[in-house]
Amino acid sequence: MLVINREELENILRPKDVVDAAKDAFIAFSQGKVKQPERQVLNVKGNWWGIMPSYTDKAFSVKVISVINENKSRNLPTVQGTVLLMSPETGETLALIDGTILTAMRTAAASVLSTELTMGRKIHTLGIIGAGTEAYYHAKIGMGYLSVSRLLITARKSHFQLASKVGGEAVDHITLLKESDVIFSTTSSSVPVVLGDYLKDNFHVSSIGAHTPDSREIDDRAISKAKTFLVDSIDAVSREAGDYIQPMKKGLIKNVIEIGKAILEGNKISTPSIFKTVGIAAQDNFASYYAYKAAISRKL
Incomplete structure (x- = not known):
């Protein structure tokens, strides 16, 4: 063994x-x-x-x-x-x-894969919300697989240390939302940190936090802007993800597709887009x- x-x-x-x-x-x-x-x-x-x-x-x-x-x-x-x-x-x-x-590596890989499917591998500005273990591996795998011109990091604390460690820029929350083409949200927050009013017209967001029905990382405004809502498993997010359960009840989510099915079909995915993952075995x-x-x- x-x-x-x-x-x-x-x-x-x-x-x-x-x-x-x-x-x-x-x-x-x-x-x-x-x-x-x-x-x-x-x-x-x-x-x-x-x-x-x-x-x-x-x-x-x-x-x-x-x-x-x-x-x-x-x-x-x-x-x-x-x-x-x-x-x-x-x-x-x-x-x-x-x-x-x-877990950190495979979760980051899922976010990176969703980015490649929606925005391609060449990304001008990648923003990461959070400064913990998941944020670090999202930066490491994202920068190692994608072609990124600028990496922005924000968090309640420790984002200066993480930015220095991974070669990014520590910025305030709103600056990251306004300037990022792709956002990886890796927080333990129970209230939205991805706010649609500040996002660019075209964007891709991968949200890996808020894994309970009553917690959120993405607000309704951001979800209503998205043309495609990717998930790892419709069954899993329907049971566990507040970012899916709550806006789905409000009729805000359009064009839901599992990421595996999207890969198999090989069709171009319409953006702006959101990928919600709660992780599958x-x-x-x-x-x-x-x-x-x-x-x-x-x-x-």
């Missing part, structure tokens, strides 16, 4: 690898080639925990993940997790993988299998 830690994941998985894994995962999900029972969600000491199993003909995986906002004061990542990868043929344990970093399955194969090939 391999144990793949944070440093090893970063060494063996290039930005292209995790984007390719995300693409394969979403396609397989839309084709029904990956089985993933509904994730079990638990409330543990007031915090969100999820258990996410899935399997394909190549791999069986289980991820245990938690979102603990109090970790900010402990200087720990808000998201914590572990992925167990097993052989569907023999039941052997193949790898135990750092789920915190794998297929992403962890494919990302962990890619990491395992890369580790084997490098004799880790």
Whole structure:
């Protein structure tokens, strides 16, 4: 059994690898080639925990993940997790993988993939809202895969440090909204931080936060401007995402399509666009299998 830690994941998985894994995962999900029972969600000491199993003909995986906002004061990542990868043929344990970093990388890859599908790979100004682990990997994978002229970072705090670390510019919230062509929203906010009144006429937003029915990252004005609303799973966002549930009840969302189906159909996606992801187990399955194969090939 391999144990793949944070440093090893970063060494063996290039930005292209995790984007390719995300693409394969979403396609397989839309084709029904990956089985993933509904994730079990638990409330543990007031915090969100999820258990996410899935399997394909190549791999069986289980991820245990938690979102603990109090970790900010402990200087720990808000998201914590572990992925167990097993052989569907023999039941052997193949790898135990750092789920915190794998989650951050595969989530960032989904945002980057949605950007490529809607705006292409050449982006003038990319804005990231947030300064935590997800924000860092969105910057790292986004800058490593896309061709970005300008990177803007904003957050309640720590955006100066992150901007310095990833080669971006620390700016105020409204400046980022006004000047960004693509926005990655990676916050733990329960109220909207993507405000439609300040967005450009053409934009793409990927929102990875607000994963409960009563929380939002995107306001109604931004959603009403979007011509396409991409999701990872219609079923998942219908149960979990306030950014989908609430505006859908108001009739504000137009042209909903799962990202895997959009890839398969190969049609040009109309912008402005929004991608809402709550994360699906297929992403962890494919990302962990890619990491395992890369580790084997490098004799880790």
